[in-house]
Amino acid sequence: MNMPAVERTSIGFDEASPSHRFAADLLAEADIQLNGDRPWDMQLKVPGVIDNALSRGNLGLGECYMNGDWDAERLDELFYNLMRAQLGRRIKPTQLVYHSLRARLLNRQTAKRAWEVGEKHYDLGNEFYAAMLDQRMTYTCGYWKDAQTLDEAQEAKLDLICRKLELKPGMRVLDIGCGWGSFMAYAAEHYGVECVGLTISKEQAEFGQRLLKHGLPIEFRLQDYREETEQFDRIVSIGMFEHVGHKNYREYMNVAHRCLKDDGLFLLHTIGKNIANTATDPWIDKYIFPNGELPTLGQVADAAEALFVVEDVHNFGADYDRTLMAWCDNFEASWPVFKEQFGEQFYRMWRYYLLSCAGAFRAREIQLWQFVLSKPGIVGGYTRVS
Template sequence: MADAATRLATLAEDLLGSPLSVRLRAWDGSEAGPPGGPVLVIRDRRALRRMIWRPGELGLARAWVAGEIDVEGNLYEALDQLSGFIWERGGESGGLLSSLRDPRIRAAAGELLRLAGPLPPPRPPAEEVRGRSGGRHSRRRDKQAISHHYDVGNDFYALVLGPSMVYSCAYWSEAGTLEDAQRDKLDLIARKLALKEGDRLLDVGCGWGSMAIHAARAYGARAVGITLSREQAAFARKRIAEEGLTDRVEIRVQDYRDVPDGPFDAISSIGMAEHVGAERYREYADLLHGLLKPGGRLLNHQISRRPEPDEEAYRVDAFIDAYVFPDGELAPMGRTLTTLEDAGFEVRDVEAIREHYALTLRRWVTNLEKEWGRAVRLTSPGRARIWRLYMAASAVAFERNRIGVNQFLAVRTPASGASGVPLRPREWTE
């Protein structure tokens, strides 16, 4: 197989109708494409078989997780350059790889078949989600999905997230560490919720307990944190005991649909609503509204996507669904706001902070790369590669405004109309 890189580059350029933006190195040692930038390395032609048999992101993802393709050089730059090849083509969704099924280019795909060889691809990597059971977003299936993502080891997450153990967008100032920015995010939420001594806070999707601990320690609140991850709950309970806060903070392994002991003065939901699903979102909003006292506040911190011209055509990202967040879904910001209002909330403030998430993700990637050997030992080579790719690709997506993240402050406003929100609410950010 002489000069495989040149043949691949020619094929890609014919299909793209433009020069290749990234250099290629093939399994035979050949190279093609522009020099001086990142290099897409195809270590094994089994990667091509995966892409032929499963066109689109999933075939490419399987090759990445298996280590059959890699990037040398700046990963962010490579992902940015390859975005049209993978995700977009002429404004259409899907990208070039998904178009390999198009009859117009089957002749070109024949060359890819010759390069790939006649054998079928190997089995998908072990890290891929298998055996989902129960209806989509049923209690049983949601628990399986959460376990897949979060029960991969608290030590691994501590390596990536750092001492704050907060797995959501930080809130950055001009300077400061990741831990500073995460502390500032938790404090911003506490202030938006107007927490005070003795308030009952429900933290939905509490993770490793950081918001509940901050609310109790800094504001004297009594917090209940709920999660479906047993590993998260065990870690959070240990932290709470070490902080001497067991009389103020309770952590439960519990579905948000099963909380029996409202009402609460405030509810925080930080990076959890992405797991709810479009068909369950109104139920989610109704339940949280019902769990609040009149005058109580909800802070809903949630990733959003750009609206689609045809919303019926929206599809969950194949790589994310198979390897990262099974059954996770993103909604446009406007739909979230409307659903909260339909449930009876008065939405008083929306703060868009997508650039903050790009900065956060880049810090997490740096943490992972600095401790790569340990990360592999704590999980697996494939799992470490998944986290590196998804966090780096997500950083690029936030930077390019493909996705965003927003904080919605909503109030269960009483019949009197007295919301309790200050006349100049943004003073909480000063």
């Protein structure tokens, strides 16, 4: 990845400088020391890191890390401490005002721009993701209630969804944002349903052709969700709503409403944030998930209003911490295979992504919700599954 060099100033190692003192005092509130000797302490390698972080927020901090300008043995713990202390809410870098306004005012998730995340993130290569993920290639939060391994946690999550949807043989299921088809394959194998999956990733669609060779009744469609018009007995969307954007939430719900039969169920699985009117993290937006946006609980409910009855809400966001740490372990173990292909800066970028997100979930700064929705409401109520 080619990244413009981060500007380096003469300030950084001078412990008497105002910016260094301010940062040191602030980090102390999160039990983090500059050049301390604990695994979660920041080790500054060059001048300029502090000023970049103060002026450009996580964009500056992340780019400095990618360049090797600073390090921490336990990035996940560093970010846990930062976010648990809610320091980010107290620093508003002036250079990020434009990013915030742009995210609020523009529709960055139009049908045309929706393909960007597929090209930049999901099309890194099926071999790369196969090495990092579980054996089914499930790129969403596992369910660790009774699981000991990543494979067990992901299979438990897939089965949980099938049971929540009350799947029965012969049903047709639409999977909006189907990834590599792990849910569709599992549901077809274990519950006897037929599945249609929508993806904007060419790599994922190509991988889907391999599943067809196993004779499973599943279909991959390389298309935007807004183009779908067929009706289905059930709809599932696992980890795709984060790419929809607040200006499109209502349209997304309208699509799900028109595609779901009147007696059907819709399960929405999405990461969410605690506070509305907060912009997408600029580093994540630039390097990992372009045009992504996390919804709040209220935004999901507002988008579903008068279209669906919310039958059930289940939060197991703490399980994403363990999932991300398992992915990072797999990534580290397989890195020698991909080192020459991607390079050192990608390695540091990917570690920063996985471990900073693990810290955020550990701090409960972000959540993972599963909603079960019906069109008219279930007479007598919905039976909770866990």
